[in-house]
Amino acid sequence: MRGLVQDLGAASMSLVEGLGRVAVFGGAIARCLVQPPTRFGFFVRALYDAGVLSVALIALSGFTVGMVLGLQLYTTLTRFGAEEGLGAVVGLSLVRELGPVVCGLLVTGRAGSAVTAEIGSMKATEQLDGLRMMAIDPVHFVAMPRALALTVAMPLLNALFIVFAIAGAYVIGVSNQGLDGGVYLAGLEGAVRFADDVGQSLLKSLVFGVLLGLISTYKGHACSPDAAGVARATTSTVVTASVAILLSDYVITALWGV
Amino acid sequence: MPTSLGPGGSTLTGSAEPAASAGEDYIAVRDVHLSFGHRVVYRGIDCRMRKGGIHLLLGGSGSGKSTLLRMIGGLQRPDRGDVTVADRKLSELKERELGEVRKGIGMLFQNGALLDSMSVLDNVGLPLREHANLSRSEVAERVSRVLYAVGLTDVEALLPRELSGGMLRRVAFARAIVMEPEILLCDEPFSGLDPLNVTRIEELLVRLNSELGLTVVVTSHHMASSLRMADQMILLRDGDCVAGSPEVLAGGDDEGVIEFLGEDGRAYLARLNELREPTREASGRERERDHR
Amino acid sequence: MQNNATRDLLVGTFVLIGLGALGYLSLQIGGLEFGQTDRILLRATFDDIGGLSVRAPVRIAGVKIGQVSAIDLDDDLRAQVSLEVESDVGLSVDSSAAIRTAGLLGDQFISVELGAEDEVLGEGEEFAFTESALSIDKLVGRLVHDAGVSD
Numbered sequence: 001m002r003g004l005v006q007d008l009g010a011a012s013m014s015l016v017e018g019l020g021r022v023a024v025f026g027g028a029i030a031r032c033l034v035q036p037p038t039r040f041g042f043f044v045r046a047l048y049d050a051g052v053l054s055v056a057l058i059a060l061s062g063f064t065v066g067m068v069l070g071l072q073l074y075t076t077l078t079r080f081g082a083e084e085g086l087g088a089v090v091g092l093s094l095v096r097e098l099g100p101v102v103c104g105l106l107v108t109g110r111a112g113s114a115v116t117a118e119i120g121s122m123k124a125t126e127q128l129d130g131l132r133m134m135a136i137d138p139v140h141f142v143a144m145p146r147a148l149a150l151t152v153a154m155p156l157l158n159a160l161f162i163v164f165a166i167a168g169a170y171v172i173g174v175s176n177q178g179l180d181g182g183v184y185l186a187g188l189e190g191a192v193r194f195a196d197d198v199g200q201s202l203l204k205s206l207v208f209g210v211l212l213g214l215i216s217t218y219k220g221h222a223c224s225p226d227a228a229g230v231a232r233a234t235t236s237t238v239v240t241a242s243v244a245i246l247l248s249d250y251v252i253t254a255l256w257g258v
Numbered sequence: 259m260p261t262s263l264g265p266g267g268s269t270l271t272g273s274a275e276p277a278a279s280a281g282e283d284y285i286a287v288r289d290v291h292l293s294f295g296h297r298v299v300y301r302g303i304d305c306r307m308r309k310g311g312i313h314l315l316l317g318g319s320g321s322g323k324s325t326l327l328r329m330i331g332g333l334q335r336p337d338r339g340d341v342t343v344a345d346r347k348l349s350e351l352k353e354r355e356l357g358e359v360r361k362g363i364g365m366l367f368q369n370g371a372l373l374d375s376m377s378v379l380d381n382v383g384l385p386l387r388e389h390a391n392l393s394r395s396e397v398a399e400r401v402s403r404v405l406y407a408v409g410l411t412d413v414e415a416l417l418p419r420e421l422s423g424g425m426l427r428r429v430a431f432a433r434a435i436v437m438e439p440e441i442l443l444c445d446e447p448f449s450g451l452d453p454l455n456v457t458r459i460e461e462l463l464v465r466l467n468s469e470l471g472l473t474v475v476v477t478s479h480h481m482a483s484s485l486r487m488a489d490q491m492i493l494l495r496d497g498d499c500v501a502g503s504p505e506v507l508a509g510g511d512d513e514g515v516i517e518f519l520g521e522d523g524r525a526y527l528a529r530l531n532e533l534r535e536p537t538r539e540a541s542g543r544e545r546e547r548d549h550r
Numbered sequence: 551m552q553n554n555a556t557r558d559l560l561v562g563t564f565v566l567i568g569l570g571a572l573g574y575l576s577l578q579i580g581g582l583e584f585g586q587t588d589r590i591l592l593r594a595t596f597d598d599i600g601g602l603s604v605r606a607p608v609r610i611a612g613v614k615i616g617q618v619s620a621i622d623l624d625d626d627l628r629a630q631v632s633l634e635v636e637s638d639v640g641l642s643v644d645s646s647a648a649i650r651t652a653g654l655l656g657d658q659f660i661s662v663e664l665g666a667e668d669e670v671l672g673e674g675e676e677f678a679f680t681e682s683a684l685s686i687d688k689l690v691g692r693l694v695h696d697a698g699v700s701d
Contacts, residue, residue: 037388041554044557044558044561045557047561047564047565048557048560048561048564051561051564051565051568052557052560052561052564055564095575122373122374125369125371125374126367126368126369126371127371127372127373127374129328129333129367129371130365130367130371130372130373131373132332132333132360133331133333133360133363133364133365134360134384134385134388134433134437135357135358135360135361135385135388135389136384136385136388137353137357152565153568155568155572156564156565156567156568156569156571156572157568159568159569159571159572159574159575160567160568160571162571162575163571163574163575189578192575193605194576194577195605196605198575198576201575202572
């Protein structure tokens with residue numbers, strides 16, 4: 001029994017310690033943002049890796065999620081004779097929750113893990129030490145552009161996801177099930193409001209982007225400098241970032257409603 | 259040809275006397291203790307490196323050679339004791355100040371540590387672009403000059419993965435010296451290379467030391483070339499070290515050294531001694547040939 | 551390995567498309583408005599606001615001219631609703647504000663009926679005539695009661 005309590009205490013301590021280290025790392029990245037040089041070239045390359053290369057996945061997933069949503073909701077709404085509300089329900093659920101969260105989880109798996117793997121393998125091959133010996137801060141050179149790119153890419157991918165999902169639901173509802181296209185769009189436009197819904201979506205995706213950027217770069221920098229360490233760090237990024245996204249989603253939703 | 263011989267006599271841990279001139283203490287390791295978890299790496303080692311000398315760190319694997327090199331570069335902090343480079347105590351410096359010290363140090367990592375997504379030109383030119391105010395063409399010009407000095411031409415556009423082992427090592431070398439540092443730290447520069455490249459690198463080190471006065475610290479397994487070059491050999495064993503010029507150490511007369519190394523150590527020294535004589539002659543001949 | 555120019559182009563395109571999607575969501579679907587249309591604040595007091603909530607639309611002849619900005623209780627414990635209305639819509643001082651339901655079971659909104667006077671309501675002024683929300687259960691209850699009474 002005592003052993004269990006001790007283990008629990010130790011686990012909590014290391015959790016808090018870990019949070020502290022991530023926060024310190026976040027502070028370092030923030031400081032780097034205001035120091036020259038801007039490293040715009042690296043930022044663009046990172047944005048390519050995180051954003052452009054994720055578009056296919058996001059578009060396909062968005063469209064599929066939209067189709068499933070359309071199908072599920074339409075069938076359910078028909079039971080209440082409220083099919084015309086499809087646009088509204090699809091719009092609200094996508095914009096407020098499904099869009100940012102599903103997009104966040106997908107990008108975590110695709111781009112977040114890639115960033116951790118890249119930085120981790122740089123650590124394992126002493127490239128980060130090499131930078132230090134050239135009096136170049138590895139956080140400024142490697143982590144900052146990637147974290148920033150993930151932060152910027154997330155809201156953009158979120159918007160794409162939602163648009164594709166709306167299209168997917170449209171295809172199912174209108175072409176497949178015979179709902180009137182105009183009614184669908186009118187319901188959508190009527191229910192979704194910028195201040196409440198799109199604004200919240202934007203905020204969520206920004207927060208998720210920041211969290212992912214921070215977690216993925218930190219885990220790459222902090223990993224054990226060998227192949228197994230890099231692999232562990234990559235998995236850890238996906239798990240930790242996913243949990244962080246889901247938790248912060250709850251917090252934002254709750255606070256926004258206030 | 260290395261200039262004067264290193265400190266005459268051996269330096270045993272614990273009984274070391276601080277050397278007379280400041281030049282002797284250009285790089286100084288004082289009473290350093292370091293452990294990684296339960297594994298003790300150093301239990302209080304002392305050594306000094308003279309400015310402008312070629313210093314060799316020798317020892318079996320796991321004896322802490324690379325770690326000592328990293329400590330001189332400030333990448334590793336000791337648990338106790340301090341490392342001083344050019345009169346600056348590294349443990350007292352913040353990361354930014356450490357960066358200033360590092361601008362005068364070039365480090366050659368065992369696997370090159372080149373940035374794998376950047377071309378040779380970008381890699382070698384990186385310190386210049388970050389710290390020197392040069393135009394693009396000036397950077398390109400300096401890079402091609404330093405690449406030529408290490409015996410490479412027309413490689414600027416290649417990526418690290420497209421280079422052979424020897425070429426990679428030499429590109430990393432070029433990067434380490436492109437900012438004209440005062441100290442050059444080399445981690446196993448000869449490992450995994452064919453004899454031709456070993457000779458090339460060795461000649462480079464000697465030339466850099468004699469022509470530019472660089473202080474060179476090298477970790478190595480490679481006995482023959484080590485002896486050719488070194489002013490001072492520092493042997494690491496069991497968390498301790500013993501240092502001296504190759505003649506003194508290999509001579510096998512010093513009681514302290516023999517005691518330090520033990521039975522197997524004596525055999526090692528005997529082998530060192532064997533290699534020393536013929537190779538010194540050979541290198542003398544080579545240098546004559548070069549001068550013509 | 552893609553060269554820099556192609557990559558930069560793709561990144562730029564990505565950003566543009568992403569911003570476009572964001573813009574579409576915000577403007578077309580979300581109804582974000584640019585340029586401040588001048589608005590004035592009007593008040594209306596109701597006995598019962600039913601299910602009216604903040605940001606519910608204010609319509610005249612079915613067309614949206616503003617929205618509910620706040621709902622409070624006044625000293626008499628009646629509901630005081632603040633409305634933001636486009637200033638270039640002149641509402642005469644004897645206009646009435648009623649709480650109606652969109653469709654049978656939809657959201658509630660404020661429907662304004664124009665009065666006959668020339669003078670228009672200015673900033674901070676109050677509607678003279680208001681109609682509280684009709685609640686379905688009260689109506690049904692009355693119907694049943696009336697039916698019962700007639701027997």
